[in-house]
Amino acid sequence: MPSSPTAKGTRPSAGGAMRHGPGRVLVAVYAVLGLSATVRGTYQVLFQFSEAPLAYLLSLFAGLVYVAATAALVRATPRAWRVALVAVLVELVGVLTVGTLTVLDAADFPDGTVWGEFGRDYGWVPLVLPLLGLAWLRRTRPTRPTR
Amino acid sequence: MTPVLAWACGVLALAVAALAAVVTVRGRRLDDRLLIAVAVLETALLVQAVVGFVALALTDRSVDGVVFGSYLVTTVLVPPVGAFWALGEKSRWGTGVLLVAALTTAILVVRLEQVWSTGA
Numbered sequence: 001m002p003s004s005p006t007a008k009g010t011r012p013s014a015g016g017a018m019r020h021g022p023g024r025v026l027v028a029v030y031a032v033l034g035l036s037a038t039v040r041g042t043y044q045v046l047f048q049f050s051e052a053p054l055a056y057l058l059s060l061f062a063g064l065v066y067v068a069a070t071a072a073l074v075r076a077t078p079r080a081w082r083v084a085l086v087a088v089l090v091e092l093v094g095v096l097t098v099g100t101l102t103v104l105d106a107a108d109f110p111d112g113t114v115w116g117e118f119g120r121d122y123g124w125v126p127l128v129l130p131l132l133g134l135a136w137l138r139r140t141r142p143t144r145p146t147r
Numbered sequence: 148m149t150p151v152l153a154w155a156c157g158v159l160a161l162a163v164a165a166l167a168a169v170v171t172v173r174g175r176r177l178d179d180r181l182l183i184a185v186a187v188l189e190t191a192l193l194v195q196a197v198v199g200f201v202a203l204a205l206t207d208r209s210v211d212g213v214v215f216g217s218y219l220v221t222t223v224l225v226p227p228v229g230a231f232w233a234l235g236e237k238s239r240w241g242t243g244v245l246l247v248a249a250l251t252t253a254i255l256v257v258r259l260e261q262v263w264s265t266g267a
Contacts, residue, residue, distance in 0.1 A: 020240070025240050032251050039217065043217075
């Protein structure tokens with residue numbers, strides 16, 4: 001449900017801010033990463049599954065989380081805000097955990113994942129994006145008492 | 148698939164990205180000039196898609212058709228979607244979206260050329 005009332009001053013309402021201003025660029029980057037990771041993961045799971053099941057399932061999972069984050073960032077409801085927060089936190093934990101694992105023990109990951117080596121295959125965008133996402137969600141936190 | 152065409156598309160995508168970056172930094176709105184540049188890029192990508200699919204059908208080298216085809220289709224889709232998402236925003240962030248879309252297109256074109264030349 002798009003919230004039209006623009007809050008006091010120049011600052012847009014929390015809902016609108018998700019889809020306008022810097023949020024729009026953030027959503028665009030999320031969409032690109034979500035699409036590329038999901039498509040790549042789907043292809044790998046369908047056609048090359050036996051080569052590196054763990055890595056490919058993880059890629060697909062990561063892609064779906066980015067897609068969920070994208071959708072949640074576009075929908076500007078308080079519930080979508082919480083979904084986006086969870087998705088962004090999953091990304092952060094994922095890229096840090098998998099990144100560390102791939103650096104310590106490369107044998108478990110014979111092929112790259114989105115989160116491998118802290119997202120090196122994707123220009124380290126997976127490492128930076130959740131931090132930007134968190135900063136953005138903080139700015140657009142829905143105000144508790146609804147008017 | 149000729150490398151010349153891929154190069155042309157890549158350079159065009161980077162040119163659109165540079166133009167979008169300038170407009171974004173100066174805080175200007177999305178204007179006709181930028182939209183025309185996107186249209187030129189899109190035309191080149193459409194030509195590339197047609198040439199690419201024909202080349203894929205004719206080649207006897209082993210090229211992963213699924214990957215190559217999906218890259219061809221995706222490159223064609225990214226600029227219009229980016230332009231659409233950019234048009235809805237009247238601030239500099241609208242052109243910022245176009246910048247992201249143009250850079251993505253450039254990366255996709257590079258990957259496309261890699262898939263074609265190495266078959267992976």
